[in-house]
Amino acid sequence: MGRGPLRGSTSIDIRADVDSVYNLISNHTELSKINDIIVKVRMRSERPESAVNEETIYLGGETYKCMVKHIFVEAPSVHTYTVIGGDAKGSSITERFTEISGGTRVDMVIQWRAGLFKFKNKDIMHDCAALLNDVKLHLEC
Known part of the structure; x- marks a missing residue:
């Protein structure tokens, strides 16, 4: 039996x-080359406004097929990234991009959303912050 979604944010x-x-x-697909959270990506459908992928995600010490x-x-x-099927169905991640000086x-x-005791909130936040840091390192080098 699952529980409500774990919620958090990072920037x-x-x-x-x-x-x-x-x-x-x-x-x-590109993001998986610089960070270990996105393990595998298989494109199922692509349109200008959206894409549907099968993804294997390693988050909070657990592997999810979604x-x-x-x-x-x-x-x-x-x-916006929404899990529409699989191990974490109903989960979502929204990323907002704002131009700042420099x-x-x-x-x-x-x-x-994950099964009961799948991971702790600090684990998901740590992994998401690490992902953003890897993007920063990749783009600033």
């Missing part, structure tokens, strides 16, 4: 333009 400032940051974070819908309607300001601020809001 980071990256010295790169909004388009570069958005393009990397919203493309999980069907994920990415929404690009508000690109490059907002990227770069981009990324605000990530996480609502993750």
Whole structure:
């Protein structure tokens, strides 16, 4: 039996333009090359405003096989990632991209659904913050 979603947020400032940051974070195939959270991505459907992928995600010490819908309607300001099937169905991550002096601020809001005792809130927040830090290191090098 599951419980309500774990909720949290994290943010980071990256010295790169909004388009570069958005393009990397919203493309999980590319993102999987710089961080271990996205283990495997298989594109199922792609349209200008959305994409549906089968993704294997390693988060909070657990592996999740999920069907994920990415929404690009508000690109490059907002990227929404919703789990529509699989181990974490009903989970979502919303990333907001704001232009700031010298770069981009990324605000990530996480609502993750998992089985009882799957992981602690600090684990998911640590993993999501590490993902954003890897994006920062990749784009600022």
